[in-house]
Amino acid sequence: MVPHLITALTGPINELEQRVLDSMSAIERWFRLEWMEHTPPFYTSVDIRNAGFKLSPVSTRLFPSGWNYLTPEMMPLAVQAAMAAIEKICPEARNLLVIPENGDHSARYLANLAQLTRIFNMAGLNVRLGSIDPAVKQSTTIQLASGDSVTLEPVIRSKRRLGLKDFDPCTILLNNDLDAGVPGILEDLFEQYLLPPLHAGWPTRRKSNHFKAYEEAAKRLGKLMGVDPWLINPLSDKCEEVDLAQDTGMDCLRNQVDVVLSKVRRKYKEYGIKEKPFVVIKADHGTHELGIVTVRDAKDLQALTDRVKTLTDGRKKPLSPHGFMVQEGVLTQERVNDAVAEPVIYTMDRYVVGGYYRVLEGRGVDETLEAPGSGYVPLAFEHSTQLPQPGVKPGASAPNRFYMYGVVGRLAMLAASYELEATDPDAEVYD
Structure with a gap:
């Protein structure tokens, strides 16, 4: 099954594609210079939405699962990137300990662990999976359908x-986002590299910090290409410590929804876009019972209030105050056959190593696709990252479109680098 690009052959997205291709040498040099100054996150996955008039990341994960959806053709890129990443951190590394998520694991997540093990085995490392879940008290082998x-x-x-037991690793790789907090067992390690660092986990990390860093990176790349940064950047803002149970902070949410929607409306008017703008409200760190709420106008705010009331009424344990982000909603105009789709880009070290389309039949172009029932169709990155086709008419070449996805994915990875540097508790501060 081959992803089918259905975006129009005219309009901002194809103008953007042309600018990306025309600026390819400058873009690659810019990234190269950035990586001389900044350390890339060890690995990431980036959800991207192609609205037909803009191309934006909407989520960047620093502890990505889903590696099992990378095809065998993508493995050489992943292995080479893994070698480069490990060589920079611990060149003499022999043993790698992977720390998975706690709790019961789905077959998909276990397949993800098997793929990560395969990648680092092929990079020349002895790989073992060590659980920090207190419920795991003995070695357990699980057979997979594959x-x-x-x-x-x-x-x-x-x-x-x-x-x-009998395994002392140089490097420890977290595939656990620490949503439940940082366990003491991972703190104060001596002469062991912990990747990603603890401050990349949700107890410290905030999505709003990431997208603030991304906005800065998008402005710089936009200037380099001579395009409006909005074409690659979703507008956003945040509200801290919203107490849904006490209605504290709801005014902030209402105000920020109005502010972000107003900015998006101005952009739509500027570009002659006839779609109705919307924003999404989501947890600023980790996940929240409220889920993702879509708001298109003031009437939807009442639906938000009703949803909060349903969550809070009759609870024995009240909801804790939580931060939320209000982010510009980005449509997706990509299709795999007749189903709505969105690309997800995987990186390791500073390289794009693969990706796939997340596909969910029955969903609208303005709805989240990260839900039960999603399917996954590989992107052909083994070709697209190596062989863009600059002479081809914009909108007509899948490799060119995939190359553009890779540029936006790397931009999000660079923003994650800025973000981690800014929140590093061990970083030196100069007056």
Whole structure:
């Protein structure tokens, strides 16, 4: 099944594609210089939405799962990137300990662990899976439908190191976003590299910080290409410590919805876009019971209030105050056959290594596709990142479109680098 690009052959998205292709040498040089000054996050996945008139990331994960959806053709890129990443951090590395999520694991997530193990094995490392879940008390091997097997082992913490029985790793790779908090077992490790760092987890990380950093990166790349940064940047703002149970902070949400919607309306008018603008309200860190709320106008704010009331009425344990982000909603005009789709880009070190289309039949172009029932169709990055076709008419070449996805994915990765540097608790501060 091949992704089918249905966006129109005229309009801002194809003008943007042309600018990207015309600026290819300058873009690659700019990224190269940026990586001389900044350290890329170890790995990321970036959800991108192509509205037909703009192309924007809407989510960047620093502990990505879903590696099992990368095809065998993508593996050489992933292995090479893994080698580059490990060589920069611990060139003599022999052993790698992967820390998965806690709790019961789906077959999909276990397949993700098997793929990560395969990538780093092929990069020359001994890889073991060490669980920090207190419920995992003995080594357990799970057979997968693919024929692979995954063995989870309980970690052993010595005074200053983390490992397994008869396994002392140089590097520890987290595939756990620490949404429940940072466990003490991961703190104060001695001469072991923990990747990504603890401050990349949700106890510290805020989506609003990421998109603030992304906005800065988009402005710089937009200036380089001579395009409006809005064409690659979703507008957003935030409200901190919203207490849904006490209605504290709801005024902030209402105000920010109005502010962001007003900005988007002006942009739509500027570009002659006839679609109705919308925003999404989502947790600023991790996830929240409220989920993702779509707001198109003032009437929808009452629906938000009703949804909050349903959540809070009759609860024995009140909802804790939480931060929320108000983000410009970005349509998706991509299709795989007749189903709405969105590209997801995977990176390791500073390289795009693959990706797929997330597909969900029955969803609208303005709805989230990250939901039960989603399917996954690979993007042909083994060709597209290497062989864009500059002479082809904009909108007519899948490799060119995929190259543009890769540029936006790397821009989000660069923003994550800025974000992690700004929130690093060990960074030196100069007056």
